[in-house]
Amino acid sequence: MARSLKFNIFRYNPQDPESTPHMESFVLEETDSMTLFIVLNRIREEQDPSLQFDFCCRAGICGSCGMVVNGRPSLACHTKTKELPDEITLLPLPVFQLVGDLSVDTGSWFRELYDTVESWIHTKKEFDPKAQEERMENEVAEAIYELDRCVECGCCVAACGTARLRPDFLGAAGLNRVGRFLIDPRDERTEQDYYQIIGNDMGIFGCMGLLACEDVCPKHMPLQDQLGFLRKKMGITALKTFFKK
Amino acid sequence: MQTIYTDVLVIGAGLAGERAAIEAAQAGFSAICLSLVPARRSHSSAAMGGMQAALGNCAKGEGDCPDVHFSDTVKGSDWGCDQEVARLFADQAPIEMRQLAHWGVPWNRVVPGKDTYFKGGKIFDKEEKEENRGLITARDFGGTAKWRTCYVSDGTGHSVLFTVDNVCAQLGVEVHDKTEAVALIQDGQTCFGAVARCLRTGELRVYLAKATTIATGGFGRIYPGTTNAVICDGGGHITALNTGVVPMGNMEAVQFHPTGIVPTEILVTEGCRGDGGTLLDVNEERFMNIYEPEKQELASRDVVSRWMTHHIRLGKGVKSPYGDHLWLDIRHLGEKHITGKLREVYEICTSFLGVDPIHQLIPVRPTQHYSMGGVRTNKDGHAYGLKGLFSVGEAACWDMHGFNRLGGNSLAETVVAGGIVGKKIAEFLQGAEVTFNSGVIDAEVKKQQERIQNIISCKAGTENVYKVRTAMQDALFKGANIFRTDAGLTECVNTLQETLARARKVGLKSNGKGVNPELSAALKIEGQVKMALMLSYGALKRTESRGSHNREDFTARNDRDWLTRTLAYWKSEKDDLPTLDYEAATNIFHIPPGDRGYGKSEIIKADDVKTEDKG
Amino acid sequence: MSVPLTANHKSLQCHRWDGVLDWAQMLSGAGLIAFMWMHMTLVASVVLSPSIMNAIAEFFEATGMAQVGGPLVFLLFLAHFALAARKIPFRLEGQKTIWEHAKLLHHTDTWLWVVQVVSAMIILVMGAIHMWVVLSDLPITALKSAARIQSGAWIFFYLLLLPLVELHVGIGLYRIAVKWGFVQRSGRKGLKRGENLLTLVFITIGLLTLVRFWFLKG
DSSP states (O other), X not given: OOOEEEEEEEEOOTTOTTOOOEEEEEEEEOOTTOBHHHHHHHIIIIIOTTOOXXXXXXXXXXXXXXXXXXXXXXXXXXXXXXXXXXXXXXXXOSSSEEEETTEEEHHHHHHHHHHHHTOSOOOOOOOOTTSOOOOOOHHHHHHHHHHHTOOOOSHHHHTOHHHHHOTTOOXXXXXXXXXXXXXXXXXXXXXXXXXXXXXXXXXXXXXXXOOHHHHHOTTOOOHHHHHXXXXXXXXXXXXXXXXXX | OEEEEEEEEEEOOSHHHHHHHXXXXXXXXXXXXXXXXXXXXXXXXXXXXXXEOOOOOSGGGTTOOHHHHHHHHHHHTTTOSOHHHHHHHHHHHHHHHHHHHHHTOOOOBOOOEEEEEEETTXXXXXXXXXXXXXXXXXXXOTTOSSOOEEOOTTOHHHHHHHHHHHHHHHHTOEEEOSEEXXXXXXXXXXXXXXXEEETTTOOEEEEEEEEEEEOOOOOGGGSSSBSSOTTOSOHHHHHHHTTSSSOEXXXXXXXXXXXXXTTTOOBOOTHHHHTTOEEEOTTSOBOHHHHOTTTGGGSOHHHHHHHHXXXXXXXXXXXXXXXXXXXXXXXXXXXXXXXXXXXXXXXXXXXXXXXXXXXXXXXEEEEEEEEOOEEEBOTTSBBXXXXXXXXXXXXXXXXXXXXXXXXXXXXXXXXXXXXXHHHHHHHHHHTOOOOOOHHHHHHHHHHHHHHHHHHHTTSSOOBXXXXXXXXXXXXXXXXXXXXXXXXXXXXXXXHHHHHHHHHTTBOOSSOOOSSOHXXXXXXXXXHHHHHHHHHHHHHHHOOSOBTTBOBSSOOSEETTTOOEEEEEEOOSTTOSSOEEEEEESOSOOSSOSOOOSSSOOEEEOSSOOOEEEOO | OOOOOSOOOSSOOOOXXXXXXXXXXXXXXXXXXXXHHHHHHHHHHHHHOHHHHHHHHHHHHHTTHHHHHHHHHHHHHHHHHHHHGGGSXXXXXXXXXXXXXXXXXXXXXXXXXXXXXXXXXXXXXXXXXXXXXXXXXXXXXXXXXXXXXXXXXXXXXXXXXXXXXXXXXXXXXXXXXHHTTSSOGGGHXXXXXXXXXXXXXXXXXXXXXXXXXXXXXX
């Protein structure tokens, strides 16, 4: 016997002067292998075509569909209804600017982040199209990829107490991004350069260690270890800088 | 109305678009990419496998060179590709991989020493050389003579896209995400930019540019089941075909993958079958061993897809709320193998289906995967018909894939073509002086505003956009699928013509205010049906079988009459059918048409009418 | 085409103090944790025998550690509060945000932080009172302590302060360990379990001590 599922969904269209923030309920019969991707599209096509939400790859790779599912920021596309109770509450991710209903603007947030942390390889070397590539140990490449795996869905930021309290906090995704360049031998930035970026309360010292980022990350990024590593590293740089004065 | 000027406007911020924008920016030009989603969410990120480039660093790739890569690509295309373009691509690919390494892509590297690998369920030995330690390594992919596919673990597309987007941020290439181009601004000769709709506010915006580039990827979403992301809906193609002067090339060339999971159509890798997985029907019995006694489940992609569809047609499919499907069985491979070598498959099954493939069957069916066709361009990426309009990547029919593309060639194409076309765009801009004609701009804006207003106010009718879309998808699924026949395609074209009439009567149920998703769908539906018609009508007229285009009533590859590329125009908005034209598939033959060396080989040669049957 | 290749944010100044203050917060916390454990152990010696406790107290008195160390601990206590308070929202808006956040998330570690903050506020007041009362009436003896606990509402005062302090100390230690990467992902679960156990043990010892004081007659 298929369950009847009740979805309480946050509704608000900021572009419509008549719209006010409220919760709206939709009821659907559960089907086999049902995911929130199927649920939301069915609601849009069968019940309310104005419902806003974001999906892209719907395979857990692109990070578009972050939303708060029964209190937990997660990717909607790989959330199966089978694992949820009969009543499900869907809210947009906090911290990010609301576009409408379940859709938020993660793009602007992350774009700003790239500029702040200068999210690119800093090198004085010029590319020589005729030369063989520079060698790199495979282990190093794999370690970089492990940190490069982040899909920037924003779940860690939405779950972060610090990010809720201070809008300029880089969040686990931002700090992890810096960590990715820190271990890349191609990037010529020094510890001092990185310290300029994250050696402050907007960066690693703003982290209060609540670890919600670690616990909600849909890609299971090693955020706890990464934040700990950065805090130690930047902490030592802080002392060096302080006593050099 | 906000008007934004830039030297280069790129519609789409996936790998191809961003890579092209980088070239322009490096040459000192301003560049803006428009994207439906933040750049890093583009569908390029979903390509897991890798990029083909003949670096020849790994043991199984020894002796590889661009010549071999070129030859594999031409054979793969079933001689439908432009050989000059395929040559450009193969030569540039290794350099591009090194460029990406320089920018920060963490390519997997050669680890010297002895190692083993699987092929067809058996274990073989190989030994990597010490002298190649730390160079970019490669993995094996179908249809290639050497191991040539450079990769970053299971996230090649993701990692390369992040790197390329980093470079864009560094160079100041702007990405306007949540922005959708709805029409090109052009006077029938020159393209001046595009009218776009902001997906944060719903407002229209004008982008004026000296060069405009369409890089919006594939259009798989016009099929009901596709491995493509939901944003791969052909939006960019629609802006081009609506000009009436830009043709779409080879729209009938569509690749299907045998094992998309049901529902949600996410791809599971060929490795499942490579390592010994089997396909089962509703009675949980094998069938590939009957249709293809020799190769069984391991026949080529298009062959397996064809038999699976045939079997479902016989009523042997498994019924489900998401349509009929078959089973993929990998249970006998054992837990160790499934959670080890096939970890990705294990994760997809558990995360998206809630199916445990160690003990349960995986629901699969052939699924639309790649569009070889698209906006027809010359080898510089310059679109036919409009000066200042370029196209690159899967969106374009640059045409290195012809009628079938090889795994790993599409992801490589995005960056290699992006680099080549980007340079050509910069060259084009060097001497370009464009006068923007305000009359043309205003007219296009007005036209789009009226169109939106009419859809919101249901002026032409109250057809439901989602129902029309389903009708279009179903028609293609039935008629322009893996198997194609005269009768099926004729019916498909007829149905689509009716659907087109309905698409023109779409009106909204909701109020259309702000970023209304129903309006976004409605703005595209007519163009999508036109693309579907280009596809099915082109397929109907192409009376041969080539690559992924399989006609049951014309089973041979006909080099005598069809060594051509279809060019489909939508000349007048009022038309109910596209206008087809043809051009030679390639002007230069480095490799004359011949046997591919795999699959069935039934060829009507260009110089005589003899059919060769090689079994 | 020139592209800046090294970090050159003018807007981002080197916030030298943020890192140092973070160290100070952690070290002051760690110091107080060490002190609390010692304090608890020493006071709990009364359970074995009041004379042991008296002997220890006399030792601290004779060496001057009580007279000097006491006020120093008080200063450390205030400093730790001031340092940690940098991260605590004192405005209503911030408090509302974090409260809603915690309620939304159903996340243990986030709630633990709320517990830490709330307990900190109460400990600030009660701890100060406790220290004032004890340090203004040196030397410490078992009988004086017992008399205090048996008079007025002091027993309730300590019944509240004890668990709050132990919770705060336990969570604080856990937080330092994970925040500074002393314990990695693999060790987090074990750490939490150990931490809970430790907190329980200290609360139990504390309760036993209070019971002993309650029944200790002169």
